[in-house]
Amino acid sequence: MTATTTRAVRERSLVGPPRRPRGTGYLYVLPAFLVYAAFLLYPLARSVQISFYDWDGLTLGRWIGLDNYADVLRNDDLRDAFGHALVLMVFYALVPLCVGLVLASILNRAKVRGLSFFRTVVFLPQVIAMVVVAVAWRRIYAPDGPLNSLLHAVGLGSLTRAWLGDYGAALPAVGFIGTWFETGLVTVLLLAGMSRISPELYDAVRLDGGGPVREFFAVTLPSVRGEIAVALTLTVIAALRTFDLVYVTTRGGPGTSTSVPSYEVYHRAFELGKVGSAAAIGVCLTIIIFVISFAITRVGDRDSTS
């Protein structure tokens, strides 16, 4: 206490611009922090608290300790839901990253005209409400929809099916929608990174007699590690937070073949009356997202500095 007072006195006595009154900083942060604490931090704490109870949302809850968390590991439906999230990660993150790397490095090599128009077009899926995206793809995947018509037209009629109603096809079908809207984002992000690479680096490889493939692995790939880390963080988190899409396209079905953690949170809390379990899944989801974004950022940082 005395230490801060003396420091304040000393600071005020220094020659310089007049100091602002003490506490101003708090005053400026306060309004934002109050709303934030009331509608985000407090609910998060409540989520943790509720996750220790067996509660149906109406009657008095019963303390069950970590049982809801043990369920996440033990319960088949929940384990499946997290497994489905992993599959979605392949479609949301891995496929767009591979496609994006190839596309961006090809486009970066030859400066083509119309690139900014192209950027606008492929980024468009990012700004459209997921419900609208889901409505569009439900139509595409419908038994009498454009995808099946296309397959018939090219003589692959045997492959046609009700894509979102098929046990084997529904999850990849939902995942492919993710590939569709994440590929543009990843490509634009990588293009921005590649445009900053100095042309001399490429010249050096060419002088050594290296072709496009050498260029890619020796120059392009190491230069965009930071962008790759950002792209992975964004898309992996998007995969884990898939809710709107599943809610509108499949509602987790057929059976539980497309249930994902986000959907389970909603389904359990508001349809099954397992509020404690829903809260536990929400908390797990938050922890997983934190760990993943932290880990990817770390790896990206270390690689780019070494």
Place this chain on the structure above:
Amino acid sequence: MISRAERSANYVILVLFAAFALAPIGTVLAAALGPDDAPGSGSGSAASIAGLHVGNFATAWHVGHFGTYLRMSLLVSVFVVTVSVILSILSGYALGTMRFRGSTLLFYAFLLGIMMPSEAIVVPLYFDLRTLGLTDTFWAVALPQVAQSVAFGTFWMRAYFRTSSRALVEAARMDGASTRTILWRVLVPIAWPAVVTLIVLTFMWTWNEFLVPLVMVTAESLRTAPLGLAFFQGQYTQGFTLLAAGAVIVATPVALLYLFLQRKFISGMLEGAVRE
């Protein structure tokens, strides 16, 4: 160095990729502008201009109550954007330019909210707001989104104010400008591009939000546009035309804004993720 063949191959790739990105959107647009495929509606029933059945939008607007939903979405978006941007400017200013005890801790607290999924908070929020009698109100939809937007907004404005000219602030202070004057008369005018980006992103996220309104609201008059569309899709099963028209109506406000301010959207969404 780059051959003509490679260059034309690049154009082919560009066109194919753009077509892939546009195809689903084109499917919806084409259906919305085509003849109504619902049984019982004569193909000439809706008004058409140059073969495009624009009357579908009027029919969908009427049948799907999109007027009500768009009004709610507009109210929520304007409220969330206005409140959260002002609060973010204030808190970003304090965390970016002032040093006080706990400022780092406060910053990390806000950072937590950027990554936190809505799924983690929506469950207790619903039950606590129900106890307070606040579910099924405008506030239950708007305030949680203000909190989420303030987290990103504080982070965004702080990053901007930290890099803004220190010399300018010092000069203004020497001239006897108060802390408040420095913010609104000196810093905000310079930061205006960053503020516009924040407005645009917050508007888009709020307009497109689905889970919060889905959980908080049962009254039809309080449904936002995406929520209204989801319910319309569940109830209207006669055909795809009107559903497509509804989807176009819901997507248009953000899509239009994107066409005019696409640079802000793209740079904002990419930088927002890169800055750490």
